Amino acid sequence: MIDVQRLRVLRAVADHGSFSKAAAALHLTPSAVSQHVAVLERSLGAQVVARSTRGVTLTQAGQIMVGAAESVAAELEQAKQRVEQLSTGRVQLTVATFTSGGRHLLPGALARLMATHPRTLIHVREGEPEDTLPLVRQGAVDLALAYHFDGPLPVGPGPSSSLQWAALLEDPLHVVMPKEHRLADRESLGIAELATEPWVLGCLKTEAYLRRYAERAGFEPEVRGTTTDYFFARSLVAAGMGISLIPSIALVPTVPGLCAVPIEPPTPTRHIGVATIGRRRDRSHVTTFIEALREQAMHQIGDPRTTTAGGSPATGSPA
CATH class of the missing domain: 3.40.190.10 (Periplasmic binding protein-like II)
Incomplete structure (x- = not known):
């Protein structure tokens, strides 16, 4: 019979990528975690993790057992x-x-x-x-x-x-800029047209996304500010710090004096x-x-x- 506690330990190892980090999360010693995994492997007759100096990764058998562990939980x-x-x-x-x-x-x-x-x-x-x-x-x-x-x-x-x-x-991203910006009256914009603009972004993942699209367009964006709040980012745009990349559902509540321009395909979404x-x-x-x-x-x-x-x-x- 497979012990539920050992499945819990294996799931922690999968989540954290090492015995020591899993042990810390479970309030156990790394030795205890290693023993739980070893006993599980003996009961299955199969290796569930591959050990290396960089940590541990799941084997195919380990992936099956972690899936079972999550279902049981x-x-x-x-x-x-x-x-x-x-x-x-x-x-x-x-x-x-x-x-x-x-x-x-x-x-x-x-x-x-x-x-x-x-x-x-x-x-x-x-x-x-x-x-x-x-x-x-x-x-x-x-x-x-x-x-x-x-x-x-x-x-x-x-x-x-x-x-x-x-x-x-689908929640397409838009370029948000002051209404008096030289590009504000455009029906849509290509990312390459914004190569010289400074940026203020409301999410770290949005910044990573912008950098990928900018790289395809052949430029490195100048990011002057990154926040964790889209409304704050738009407030900084209104203050004149730059333009921003904002998802559609984050365009409300409104910020007076700003407009949002769609991005031409392929549109970040x-x-x-x-x-x-x-x-x-x-x-x-x-x-x-x-x-x-x-x-x-x-x-x-x-x-x-x-x-x-x-x-x-x-x-x-x-x-």
């Missing part, structure tokens, strides 16, 4: 919630979300959920996708409102086959969706909440050229 957490529901009559829903998505999509979806399932106890956790998607796999949250750019989902170490991804909307574990989606309140998020997404994106120029936000279908 998710099942145990769901069983715990069902037991609590027996005694309290209330069902729990834990939602993880990134900031701009949570601000614009969650409130309406939560209101619909509470109207349909009034005895649902809701918890919301904020975090970036690379932090929240592993929590979905582990059963620590029921679902995550998340995004990715033109690469795969940032699910973290270990297998991601247990995740189900439901796309909600955030792909927003919701991640769940398959079994979690079978629960009626989870299904209701995902459908409510879809409705919010359908009415989210308007014309960003008007939403940042000081007018009221327009609504329409997502791009």
